[in-house]
Every structure is written in structure tokens, then in C-alpha cells.
Amino acid sequence: MNETLTKPIILYDGVCGLCDRLVAMVLRKDKRDQFRFASLQSAFAQEILERHNLEASPLDTVYLVLKDGEKGETLLNRSDAVIEIIRRLGGFWRLEAALLRLAPKFLRDRLYEAGAQNRYRMFGRYPTCIVPHPRYREKFLDQ
Secondary structure (H helix, E strand, O other), X not given: OOHHHHXXXXXXXXXXXXXXXXXXXXXXXXXXXXXXXXXXXXXXXXXXXXXXXXXXXXXXXXXXEEOOOOOOOEEEXXXXXXXXXXXXXXXXXXXXHHHHHHOOHHHHHHHHHHHHHHHHHHHOEOOOOOOOOHHHHHHEOOO
16 A cells, blocks of 8 residues: 555645645644645545545535545544544644544534635635645645
């Protein structure tokens, strides 16, 4: 199995300003080079979602894929995905993730959905998916 594909993969809305900020933050904070990325608009993401009987549309959530293509592949979404992403960043982020996990899932997801419904208005929308900086290009599996 390709080591790159066994790393956690963040599936995100490639034209969303908020999602772009999340990806940029993870790229800056991921000191252990553990995350890979793919936009929900990509064929790569579509293939993963199909394995879980999901569709990318509407593009209203972020997913975290654990054990891509392996037995036991797991797909986290909404607040669970965000919490696991920040937990894996380590350091202070582990504490923040633990605090967020204390809130009931229905409440976390309701807050997530409110943000997702307003993300284009609040953070903008790009006409196309952002092209990653050459320094990070190998981390994007849909290129």
C-alpha cells in the first residue's frame, strides 16, 4: 500500500473560502506531515464517497478519511472530522479537541451546519479550486 494513501485524507469543498482556510491552517500546523488533501469536486473524492454510499453534493461538509482503501477504512464528517483533524495536530490542539468533544454531538453538528450554510457568504467562494503552492502539491491527491 502506498504510504501517502494510508495517511489521513481531508476531503473539502475546493471552492469554499472557509475550507481553504482550514486546509491552509492544517498545512501550517501539520509538523509531522500526516495529512493529505482532495477536493470534494475531484474524481478521487467521488471514488472514496461512493465506497461509503455517499455523494459529495451538496458540498456542505468536510470529511476525514482514515485508512484509505484498506480494510477498516473510516470516514468521519462534520464536527467529528474537524475535532479529529485538530486532535491529530497535537500540542495545544489536543486540548482544544478534548474540550470540543465534551459538547454533545447533536449540538456540535447543529453549529457546524449553521456555519456550513453561511460559509460562502461569510468567507467567499472561488470560481475554481485553489491550486496549491508547489511546496505542498504532493499532499494534494486530486492534482
